[in-house]
Amino acid sequence: MKNIIVLTLFILSVTNTMAQIIETPANSILAVKSGITIPDTSSYRINGSSILKTKNTSNVILGFNAANTIITGQNNVFLGSNSNGTTSAISNSVAVGVNAKVAINNAIVLGDTANTNIKVGIGTAAPRYPLDVKGVVNMRIGLNSPSLKINDREFLALDADGSFLLSDFRIKYNHEREWSDKVFESNYQLMPIGEVMNFARVHKRLPNVPSAKEVVEKGVEMNTIIAKLLEKVEELTIYTANQAEEISLLKGKLAALEDKSNKK
Structure with missing residues (x-):
């Protein structure tokens, strides 16, 4: 059996805009083929609520009671029930989602700002965060x-x-052991300065400090390297203090020898 097409022409507005309504055997109960003009401030309604309307200049509005506050605003997009502007003159902005509200010009708002559970996903069907991106983010x-x-x-x-x-x-540490104050504990095993110098001559670095090759190949963790560098500074402080004590003792012995020599 051949398909039967019923063509009806009628006027939608006083501007003589024509529309073709075509009955088809496909899934659509009613298909519209041609343009439809909705006069300014007019809308399509279901059960008394607007779902598609035009308002002022170049505003696109889709959703029950969307953009009700907009009076003079232009070039906006409102998608979703009760999506709106917080003032009547919002322009060049977008509000997407149920109860989405945009408060300034030149802005895009996704979701209800009063709903703390809103999650936006890019590349994922199950976002877990306010913005959940699967893939590379290029800024x-x-x-x-x-x-x-x-x-x-x-x-x-x-x-x-x-x-x-x-x-x-600010770098956060989880335990006191991760910091370097242990150097000043009485049971800290400070390597003798002679051994430190021998190690440095052979390995071209200080003990327990990564080599240049390791840093280039693997990088360094900021928490670890900062604590390690401080450890070396504190060890150097102890070496310097020990040397100062030795020098003081030697000066005392030298003074005693000089005094003894002068008395002869």
Whole structure:
């Protein structure tokens, strides 16, 4: 049996916009082939609630009661029930999701800002965080361009050569043993200075410090290397203090010898 197509032409508005409504044997109960014009401030409604409407200049609005506050705002996109602007003059902004609210111009808001459980996924169907990205994230940050911020505080940028610039950071240690105060404990085994010098002559580095080759091949952990460098500074302090005591003793002995020699 051949498909039967019923074509109906009718007027949607006083602007004489024509539409073709085509009954088809496919899955659609009703298909519209041609353009449809919705006059400004008009909308499509289901059970009295707007689901698709136009408003003012170049606003795209889809969702029950979306963009109800917008009066003079232009060039916006509102997708989702009750997606809206917080003022009537929001422009060049996007609010996506149920109850999504955008408060400033030139902004994009995803999800209900009052819902702390909102999660946005890129490359994943089960996001676990407010922004969960599966894959490579490429951030284009250059010299004198905006840097990354946490709570409005700048903390990371890139210079012209691609090196990271950290404005401020703090390293956290989990236990006192990870720090270097152990050097001043009475039971600390300080290597004799002669052995240290022999080790340095052979290996071209200090004991328990990674070699240049290891650093290039494996890198270093900041927590570990900072504590290790402090350990060497504290050991050097002890060596220096010990030398000062020895020098003081030698000076005393020398003075005694000189005094004895002068009395002869």
